[in-house]
Amino acid sequence: MKTHPMNPLDASWLQVESRDTPMHIAGLMPFRLPPGASPGYLRDLIKDLRASREFAPPWNLRLRKPTLAHPLPAWVEEADEDVDLEYHLRHSALPSPGGERELGQLIARLHSQQLDLSRPPWELHLIEGLYGDRFALYIKMHHSLLDGISGVRLLMRAMADDPAASLALPPFWSPSPRQPAKKKGRAAGKARVAAKAAAAAARSESHQPHAPSLSLDGILKSLLQSVGGQARTVPQLVSALGTLWGVRASQESLMLPFDAPRSSLNGRVRGQRRVATQQFPLERLKTLARAADCTLNDVVLAICGGALRRFLLDDGLLPDKPLTAGVPVSVRPADDEGTGNAITFIIATMATDVSDPLERLRAIVASTQSAKAHVQSLPRDAMTQYTMVLMAPSLISMLTPLGGRTRPMFNVTVSNVPGPDRPLYFRGALLEAIYPISLIAHGLALNITCESYAGSLDFAFTGCRDTLPHLQKLAPYSAEALEDLERAVAAAAAAAAAPARKSRPRAVKKASSPATTRRPPSRRSRGS
Numbered sequence: 112m113k114t115h116p117m118n119p120l121d122a123s124w125l126q127v128e129s130r131d132t133p134m135h136i137a138g139l140m141p142f143r144l145p146p147g148a149s150p151g152y153l154r155d156l157i158k159d160l161r162a163s164r165e166f167a168p169p170w171n172l173r174l175r176k177p178t179l180a181h182p183l184p185a186w187v188e189e190a191d192e193d194v195d196l197e198y199h200l201r202h203s204a205l206p207s208p209g210g211e212r213e214l215g216q217l218i219a220r221l222h223s224q225q226l227d228l229s230r231p232p233w234e235l236h237l238i239e240g241l242y243g244d245r246f247a248l249y250i251k252m253h254h255s256l257l258d259g260i261s262g263v264r265l266l267m268r269a270m271a272d273d274p275a276a277s278l279a280l281p282p283f284w285s286p287s288p289r290q291p292a293k294k295k296g297r298a299a300g301k302a303r304v305a306a307k308a309a310a311a312a313a314r315s316e317s318h319q320p321h322a323p324s325l326s327l328d329g330i331l332k333s334l335l336q337s338v339g340g341q342a343r344t345v346p347q348l349v350s351a352l353g354t355l356w357g358v359r360a361s362q363e364s365l366m367l368p369f370d371a372p373r374s375s376l377n378g379r380v381r382g383q384r385r386v387a388t389q390q391f392p393l394e395r396l397k398t399l400a401r402a403a404d405c406t407l408n409d410v411v412l413a414i415c416g417g418a419l420r421r422f423l424l425d426d427g428l429l430p431d432k433p434l435t436a437g438v439p440v441s442v443r444p445a446d447d448e449g450t451g452n453a454i455t456f457i458i459a460t461m462a463t464d465v466s467d468p469l470e471r472l473r474a475i476v477a478s479t480q481s482a483k484a485h486v487q488s489l490p491r492d493a494m495t496q497y498t499m500v501l502m503a504p505s506l507i508s509m510l511t512p513l514g515g516r517t518r519p520m521f522n523v524t525v526s527n528v529p530g531p532d533r534p535l536y537f538r539g540a541l542l543e544a545i546y547p548i549s550l551i552a553h554g555l556a557l558n559i560t561c562e563s564y565a566g567s568l569d570f571a572f573t574g575c576r577d578t579l580p581h582l583q584k585l586a587p588y589s590a591e592a593l594e595d596l597e598r599a600v601a602a603a604a605a606a607a608a609a610p611a612r613k614s615r616p617r618a619v620k621k622a623s624s625p626a627t628t629r630r631p632p633s634r635r636s637r638g639s
């Protein structure tokens with residue numbers, strides 16, 4: 112059996128695994144049935160999927176526990192006949208009416224259940240019964256096996272941008288997404304080896320610097336791979352950390368680690384989950400960002416801040432201090448003349464203490480700009496270590512009993528992940544959305560992740576059911592927060608564009624003699 116070593120970061124997700132903190136991530140993907148689909152379309156689909164019995168890494172990797180000789184756990188490739196596809200591939204149906212409520216309840220229940228780590232740690236659930244001739248796929252994977260971005264990319268290899276072309280693609284676990292059915296004899300072995308090599312190359316490509324993962328796990332993995340050998344940057348790092356506290360003394364918009372208030376979002380968690388989803392047209396959010404002269408990420412934070420403010424006000428649990436968010440961002444250091452992206456992590460305010468939507472957005476913009484400017488002032492090598500230092504407390508709290516018992520480094524994770532920009536099809540069915548359902552841990556009872564797909568931005572709110580029993584309210588509250596922000600920005604723009612009306616002097620108004628010489632009208636000034 113072929114063995115694949117596991118790096119320390121991937122192994123850390125296994126150390127955190129427990130009934131209360133299962134460390135799997137997932138994706139929920141609703142589809143619309145092909146036009147004219149037969150009544151037996153889904154039955155035939157599940158039958159066809161179950162007939163695909165060849166597996167390529169990572170879908171055939173089983174955990175090998177650490178030993179004295181090998182202290183780190185590792186992955187072992189299972190033979191095709193040893194992978195129990197009936198376990199990994201599940202078929203479910205929603206009760207009537209098959210709406211978002213019923214789907215959300217099922218996904219929350221599935222996301223609460225731990226994966227069996229004695230098998231390859233993934234499951235695929237085909238869910239039928241959605242209203243409007245729709246079905247869904249829910250796939251969950253252990254975080255030690257894949258990060259969310261890599262997992263979605265591998266799933267996309269089983270889809271096509273043409274309905275007819277998608278009919279010929281085998282499942283994502285097959286050795287190659289374009290490999291035909293099994294071949295026999297010696298040629299089959301060669302084809303399988305080549306297919307596995309191609310799949311491995313594709314996975315490697317997804318981790319190249321030109322296509323970084325805008326998620327906390329992607330940042331941590333890249334940091335772990337690159338942090339060695341940078342001792343020469345320690346003086347720069349110490350200087351940067353000192354500057355961080357020094358700048359905060361005169362710049363309140365710069366958020367510091369552990370400056371977050373204690374809140375109901377940051378205690379211990381239990382094993383049951385809540386999941387809520389929301390979808391917005393991407394162009395709508397970009398239009399708002401242009402009108403407000405800010406970034407798309409700023410708008411996302413403002414929407415989430417507005418939703419969380421109302422959510423916590425409902426229960427009288429809103430802290431006086433603003434909640435803060437841990438946000439993965441793309442930045443470029445001042446001395447970086449390359450063309451690749453630079454990924455780091457900042458802490459930004461969510462301005463939940465501000466009731467006015469526009470003032471909340473302005474506070475968020477000032478916070479993110481201050482954080483980015485501080486990080487961009489660092490050389491690239493120092494920025495890597497700087498980000499690792501910022502992230503270390505979160506890792507330590509997850510790996511020890513400290514999580515949820517001390518002041519949080521930040522209150523909530525908010526990630527904005529770029530996804531496919533064109534419509535995709537799976538076996539002729541149109542993919543409608545990609546909802547990235549993430550994990551939570553002690554001290555971080557809520558995770559907000561959104562992913563762009565074919566002109567939309569798809570939000571998933573994942574949280575602890577016991578800590579946040581009404582989490583599903585965040586979905587409609589985020590829609591209302593967006594509407595409030597749009598109205599506020601539009602009103603501010605209208606006020607800025609409208610000329611200030613000046614009243615004429617009384618003497619001019621009373622002058623009625625035709626012989627009176629009138630002054631030429633003064634030029635009206637434009638002001639806010």
